[in-house]
Amino acid sequence: MVLLRRGFATMASVKKASKVVCIGRNYADHVAELNNVRPKQPFFFLKPTSSILLPGEGPVIQPRGVDLHYEVELALILGKQVKNLEASDEQGALDAIESYALSIDMTARNIQNEAKKKGLPWDIAKGFDTFLPISKVISKSAIPDPHNIELYLTVNNEVRQNDSTELMLFRIPRLLSDISKVMTLNAGDIVITGTPKGVGPVVPGDVMRAGIKINGKELEDAKIEVG
Amino acid sequence: MVLLRRGFATMASVKKASKVVCIGRNYADHVAELNNVRPKQPFFFLKPTSSILLPGEGPVIQPRGVDLHYEVELALILGKQVKNLEASDEQGALDAIESYALSIDMTARNIQNEAKKKGLPWDIAKGFDTFLPISKVISKSAIPDPHNIELYLTVNNEVRQNDSTELMLFRIPRLLSDISKVMTLNAGDIVITGTPKGVGPVVPGDVMRAGIKINGKELEDAKIEVG
Ligand SMILES: [Mg+2]
Ligand SMILES: [Mg+2]
Ligand SMILES: [Mg+2]
Numbered sequence: 001m002v003l004l005r006r007g008f009a010t011m012a013s014v015k016k017a018s019k020v021v022c023i024g025r026n027y028a029d030h031v032a033e034l035n036n037v038r039p040k041q042p043f044f045f046l047k048p049t050s051s052i053l054l055p056g057e058g059p060v061i062q063p064r065g066v067d068l069h070y071e072v073e074l075a076l077i078l079g080k081q082v083k084n085l086e087a088s089d090e091q092g093a094l095d096a097i098e099s100y101a102l103s104i105d106m107t108a109r110n111i112q113n114e115a116k117k118k119g120l121p122w123d124i125a126k127g128f129d130t131f132l133p134i135s136k137v138i139s140k141s142a143i144p145d146p147h148n149i150e151l152y153l154t155v156n157n158e159v160r161q162n163d164s165t166e167l168m169l170f171r172i173p174r175l176l177s178d179i180s181k182v183m184t185l186n187a188g189d190i191v192i193t194g195t196p197k198g199v200g201p202v203v204p205g206d207v208m209r210a211g212i213k214i215n216g217k218e219l220e221d222a223k224i225e226v227g
Numbered sequence: 228m229v230l231l232r233r234g235f236a237t238m239a240s241v242k243k244a245s246k247v248v249c250i251g252r253n254y255a256d257h258v259a260e261l262n263n264v265r266p267k268q269p270f271f272f273l274k275p276t277s278s279i280l281l282p283g284e285g286p287v288i289q290p291r292g293v294d295l296h297y298e299v300e301l302a303l304i305l306g307k308q309v310k311n312l313e314a315s316d317e318q319g320a321l322d323a324i325e326s327y328a329l330s331i332d333m334t335a336r337n338i339q340n341e342a343k344k345k346g347l348p349w350d351i352a353k354g355f356d357t358f359l360p361i362s363k364v365i366s367k368s369a370i371p372d373p374h375n376i377e378l379y380l381t382v383n384n385e386v387r388q389n390d391s392t393e394l395m396l397f398r399i400p401r402l403l404s405d406i407s408k409v410m411t412l413n414a415g416d417i418v419i420t421g422t423p424k425g426v427g428p429v430v431p432g433d434v435m436r437a438g439i440k441i442n443g444k445e446l447e448d449a450k451i452e453v454g
Pocket of ligand 1: 072
């Protein structure tokens with residue numbers, strides 16, 4: 001008899017997340033490359049689940065007039081409700097993670113820059129359909145330490161991003177704590193944890209490949225290949 | 228025999244919306260009262276569904292250090308998927324609406340002002356738990372013309388907001404068109420359409436009452452009473 005664990009994340013369930021919470025400016029070198037101010041505390045925004053692009057669902061669509069940028073990020077998929085988690089509760093944070101995925105936080109950079117200048121929300125710049133390519137679900141056991149893996153992204157086989165998650169300014173317990181003190185996180189919710197340096201533009205025809213290496217070894221389920 | 232229409236919105240289904248999209252600055256006098264710039268086109272942001280507060284679920288929780296403001300708004304509940312709707316397609320827009328609700332877009336005004344100044348996202352300021360009190364579902368037939376109803380909000384029985392939706396800068400077909408050209412709207416999704424003038428602070432112990440009047444007559448299902 002096969003026992004299916006209740007609530008186990010599948011590709012079908014990913015799009016049914018009640019929300020996707022995205023951390024901004026969580027790697028120092030990325031903050032510097034966009035001439036941004038290093039945050040004193042984590043900040044975050046939402047992407048709509050309608051922006052999720054599953055493996056095999058086709059290319060990222062570039063909206064007319066948009067400067068399209070990639071941002072490779074580790075995604076956490078939660079397995080239980082999290083509310084008012086204490087930042088010191090590292091075990092509680094790790095226990096709340098059910099599985100992982102790799103994701104690309106596609107961004108309409110010119111729209112975002114305009115929004116930042118005018119003090120307007122980021123949600124349009126971040127929320128177009130297809131703006132969140134995501135890998136297969138990665139089992140929790142495949143990533144023994146989420147703060148010690150290598151994220152990479154190539155465009156047309158040229159390496160553009162390649163850094164370890166050990167460079168995160170705020171680590172996962174602090175991220176889940178800060179988010180959950182604002183908004184309750186539910187089982188199935190997705191948190192993307194910020195991007196390392198190397199973000200840049202893509203145009204139609206470019207091929208993005210992204211993945212995770214652990215001790216130099218490629219994680220098969222983490223691979224993304226998207227036009 | 229009672230036939231239940233498939234997909235009919237219920238209070239239970241409201242929290243399962245795949246997203247809540249919120250229009251900013253859609254009433255001229257409200258734009259002026261916050262010293263904002265009148266937008267050349269609609270803009271919008273997201274609230275997480277975790278912020279929804281159904282009738283009877285208790286009070287709005289004021290986070291520590293937060294200046295809490297109310298914004299009464301007409302909510303649309305969609306009955307079908309909307310993607311790339313043309314602004315001229317008024318019938319398509321109205322057909323996409325399955326029902327209505329009244330809502331209060333609670334806002335952490337000091338956090339929002341800080342975010343605007345720093346060019347940061349609005350999602351924290353808008354997204355705390357309990358920040359979206361909502362009425363019962365209002366049947367579509369109860370609102371023959373969504374551009375000709377009166378929204379009101381009182382605090383401790385003093386009228387603070389009271390204006391007609393005919394004052395919207397951008398009307399519903401334009402709103403649904405602009406949103407759906409960025410992000411696909413799904414059946415069950417909620418769109419809140421902006422607030423008229425009169426926004427202001429509340430503190431714990433204050434009682435907000437809000438409602439809709441049509442030709443001077445109160446709509447029972449639209450009533451909100453929340454601490
Ligand atoms: Mg990002
Ligand atoms: Mg949902
Ligand atoms: Mg509002």
